[in-house]
Amino acid sequence: MRMVGLTGGIASGKSTVSRQLQAQGIPVIDADKVAQAALRKNTWGWRRVVAIFGNGILQENGEVDRAKLGEIVFSDAAKRKQLNRAMEPCIMLGLFYEILKHWILGTSVVVLDVPLLFEAKIDWLTRPIIVVWVDDLTQETRLMARDNSSKEQARNRITSQLPLDVKRARADIVIDNSDSLEQTKVLVNELKKTITAPPSWKELLFSRFGVAAMVIGVITITVTRLQ
């Protein structure tokens, strides 16, 4: 199974590209959704986070007040590190589960939309790596407009991640999303052709069928030798 990495900066347009890919029939695993599920009330992640930040981050119904937690961690690097450390195993488990489901189903290409793919050092899992890039001012403007946030809040979030230019330098494929949505759609159409190219030997070997063939091969050789 080919696991394609999709990453970028906050509000650089990962979800926009992800939606366009999904509209073309490509399955996408969204790490933000996995992280949200991992923080729901009474989950393992919720317990770990509440143990660190206390009941003050909870709403009346016991769910985490995401805006409040966001305010805390995006303006304090040490607290953000604590949150990342608490959430990381829960997110990894969730991602692994989603990947496993696709592998069992025999999916040939799945896109992993992971904002912190490089920061969490899991970029080695995916190939090729697509970075959705925008220039700094466009990123800031779109983030402020989308989240209805101040310039300071937007800057805090942007600077809490590896600089987007560094991510661009580490990409296999760059989607420049600074232009219109129509222009991005054109780039995504091209992207689809690249990521759905025929599988390599390595991808075939680690596909559901490749592993099944290896298991059958090993069993056959063992049984033959025992006779």
Ligand SMILES: CC(C)(COP(=O)(O)OP(=O)(O)OC[C@H]1O[C@@H](n2cnc3c(N)ncnc32)[C@H](O)[C@@H]1O)[C@@H](O)C(=O)NCCC(=O)NCCS
């Ligand atoms: C702090 C939280 C509660 C804020 O929630 P909120 O609804 O405001 O934001 P949301 O989850 O939609 O994230 C929006 C974007 O923020 C960025 N972001 C999220 N967490 C982090 C982080 N720890 N460090 C840097 N950027 C982050 C990502 O680009 C993400 O796409 C939430 O982001 C969270 O639980 N973060 C920790 C989990 C995590 O690392 N998620 C990223 C998945 S790889």
Ligand SMILES: Nc1ncnc2c1ncn2[C@@H]1O[C@H](COP(=O)(O)OP(=O)(O)OP(=O)(O)O)[C@@H](O)[C@H]1O
């Ligand atoms: N090419 C574009 N032209 C104009 N607006 C855009 C374009 N691409 C994305 N946007 C807008 O910019 C905002 C951020 O885009 P999007 O939510 O896709 O980013 P993201 O990288 O997924 O963000 P996050 O890191 O928070 O998950 C959204 O409001 C979206 O509608």
